[in-house]
Amino acid sequence: MIPLTRPDGTSLLINPDRIELVEETPDTVLTLADGKKILVRETATEVATRFHYYQRSLHVDSRFGGRRAYDPPPEHDPAQYENPNRARLRAYGENSRG
Numbered sequence: 001m002i003p004l005t006r007p008d009g010t011s012l013l014i015n016p017d018r019i020e021l022v023e024e025t026p027d028t029v030l031t032l033a034d035g036k037k038i039l040v041r042e043t044a045t046e047v048a049t050r051f052h053y054y055q056r057s058l059h060v061d062s063r064f065g066g067r068r069a070y071d072p073p074p075e076h077d078p079a080q081y082e083n084p085n086r087a088r089l090r091a092y093g094e095n096s097r098g
Contacts, residue, residue, distance in 0.1 A: 002050040004030075005041040014038070016051045 001013035007027070014030065021031040022044045030038045030047070040047070 002047075002054050004038075004047070004050075007039055007041055012038075016054050019047075019051070022047050 002016050004012055004014055006012060014032075018032045018034070019030055020033050023029045023031070024044045028040050028042055028044055028047065030040060032038065042050075
């Protein structure tokens with residue numbers, strides 16, 4: 001979802017995959033896939049930039065499975081924290097008795 005602003009100042013989140021057309025007439029009008037039109041404060045260039053960053057956030061490094069530059073460092077990975085209850089944790093399978 002990308003954050004945008006209506007002319008009255010209220011915020012809204014738009015699913016960028018639903019945007020079909022962005023027009024400046026001189027206001028910016030988004031036409032969605034279902035034909036609904038939404039007027040926003042941002043320029044068409046700003047909407048396109050936010051769309052671009054949204055797409056990058058979905059696809060960057062997904063092909064390679066690597067970490068992104070803005071990911072937290074590996075030492076801050078919650079999976080690495082010591083859990084005081086770890087000794088009592090057990091996995092239950094089909095043959096386990098609960």
